[in-house]
Amino acid sequence: MHIFISGATGRNGRIALDNALSRNHTVTVLTRNPSSLPSNPNLTIIQGSPSSQQDVQTALSTPSPPSSILITLNQRRTSDNPFAPLSPDSPPDLLASTTRVLLAAIAATPFAHPPKIVLNSIFGARESWKNLSWAFRAVLDHSTMKYAVKDHNNTDVLIRESGVPFVLARAPRLTDGPAAKVKVWPENGQGCGWNVTMSRESLGAWLITAAESNEWDGKSPVLTN
Template structure:
């Protein structure tokens, strides 16, 4: 982490601020002194805070992301914590998000960044352990669950996000957290892209992921990387 003061901290455009990890990022980023603009669906809401601007729109529309960017001056980092949702946490529960909606959003983000004159420094996207090259080091049980349950839709979407962001030419960080758990932030163990050495059933607190992603806003250590994260 650098010693940036609130005056030179990048403004964060947060997509997914109403989700589990997104809310933690929002709270911690405000605490760290970032100004935040959250792009949320018209059906969702966030509490009113002085340094938080909430803009209603769709993360799938480049025009809505472009509009949100045009309200911000100075350096910007875009953070996306969108997630495929289901009716419950059970992997077999019915999906409530369209297939490939996260990758549609990633495409929209890239288009907005390319066409906007805003000073976007990087895009930080929350991926997951199992995506891309990390599939080989996910244990057989999780591989099986992801292939036979409705988590398959999440995996397909995360793999598509990975391809869109990597192929975009936009500076990125795409952490691949292990299974999320509650608890406060714990020290983060960042493995390589493939997650070699992760062990049988690694996990990480959502708070730790939030802090890692915010550290990556002001550090170039993880630029262009997709580290597997665990506690």
């Protein structure tokens, strides 16, 4: 299948890209800075911004419209410290504003079948908030990460209301380490436990599986290892 990835230069996006290519999919990525990306005959790189509808339309039609669109964009902080300020080039509504652009670009692109959006979302978005531990909720509420939660909440609503098929993958705290079995929980995360994690390798692989399969279409599961 053909997949479009927005955010392929990021940590999760790059793992998803490598998974897609290793499974013999063709991939188009849109990035501001392609220098870190591999050279591969199945990879088309469009240099541009997810905030530009013209750039997104070019990516959606080069070399052909995708079956699935994977979003792994992230607001950047100036460091990994959850209290660090956002980077100057990272608007607090990065995900929602670029999703509006993407939805407009999809509407302007002739698709034979509507593409599916697979969003790298977050455990804590919308109805999953209440099943986070109180300690983690407190950190999210009082750190710069509150912008990410709000942005994911707004993006979740935008995608659901767009009528475009979707999978919203609500990932917990991410760790480095090898891929491991992924457990798929209800959208509120009930029963998953209070200190759950998932490796980035597991998430990147699962995102591509969600693009390939229709098993989770229309769902927003919480994921853990």
